[in-house]
């Protein structure tokens with residue numbers, strides 16, 4: 001049995017993969033990724049692939065960056081893990097101060113966890129408990145967007161709005177007020193932008209006028225709904241939501257798990273519209289994409305509602321075993337230092353522009369109905385018939401076929417519904433982008449026949 005076959009036989013026998021129909025899994029043996037070098041992944045047969053999805057939207061500086069690796073190795077000489085329950089450690093404190101410094105507005109406190117889902121879960125619980133503790137126990141429900149994605153734990157699924165992922169759990173979920181999705185091409189209100197005057201955001205006004213007394217917070221993915229297929233919000237949308245929330249005293253939760261740490265051309269997407277959230281969820285790129293770490297940022301105003309004597313029982317009774325793991329904090333601090341020293345976010349500007357130029361050509365293709373891009377996040381939506389905007393039958397799995405074809409051209413990407421997602425690392429060069437788009441163009445042509 002070859003080395004690759006040995007790994008695959010154990011995988012097929014024992015491993016249950018995320019978001020994967022396991023019955024079909026052995027029919028198309030996966031790549032076995034054994035090494036990462038910069039923006040490339042190398043499989044067990046020695047073949048190199050450009051990491052076109054930043055290993056699920058996390059990679060910032062490329063794989064195995066020596067500065068991050070050595071920060072982790074250095075930390076290992078001192079402390080592998082210690083709890084934050086009743087104790088602290090230097091890097092958890094230093095990283096919290098750094099996050100408070102770089103996040104927008106008055107976010108001044110960091111609560112750690114390990115994934116984007118838990119960062120969201122924590123924000124929801126903090127928002128809920130906040131109102132309980134300042135004398136408004138009636139403020140109990142949340143507002144979220146149509147087709148939102150905030151993670152896979154039950155609270156995050158409750159505010160999520162993607163039926164394919166979430167519907168089956170319906171009876172387990174708490175009810176949520178739902179805003180129409182800000183998706184101009186298929187506007188749920190049947191309107192046209194900009195004549196609509198941001199009607200999808202304005203819909204929040206009557207909702208809060210009527211139910212604001214019982215609503216504790218709104219949660220939104222700022223500027224881009226990632227998992228919905230890279231849906232880019234019209235300019236001013238985010239700021240409008242924020243203004244309405246402030247007017248009606250509803251907390252504003254920015255879920256920057258996907259968009260944070262430079263992914264959309266600024267350190268955080270909220271900055272692009274001058275929005276200062278009450279709570280912010282961070283994950284994915286926080287460690288440069290190296291170790292699992294997440295943080296929920298809160299303003300002092302929110303935090304102070306949790307202060308009291310022990311027997312006031314205002315404590316936030318929440319915490320995970322690996323909360324603030326020192327190795328993950330070391331990676332995050334090293335990544336943030338690199339970002340600042342090398343001006344990583346500023347340097348993405350020409351790469352973002354290069355990506356936009358290249359995508360113009362992709363948009364002309366016969367089976368591409370829309371290309372959506374914001375920063376280094378892009379979605380290329382595939383259609384059976386562009387003139388009538390008719391999608392392919394889901395059973396044909398055309399987007400899946402396209403990403404498999406792209407692998408033959410040396411690129412790893414992933415589909416989301418009818419869209420192909422491109423999420424190159426922030427460290428991508430224009431040559432990397434050319435390789436990515438060339439592979440995508442060829443793959444679409446091969447599968448869709450144009």
Ligand SMILES: Cc1ncc(COP(=O)(O)O)c(C=O)c1O
Pocket residue numbers: 114115116117118120149150151152221226227255256257258259283284
């Ligand atoms: C906006 C947003 N929030 C939360 C999450 C959940 O993050 P995780 O998969 O790390 O739990 C994701 C994941 O894609 C996301 O895009």
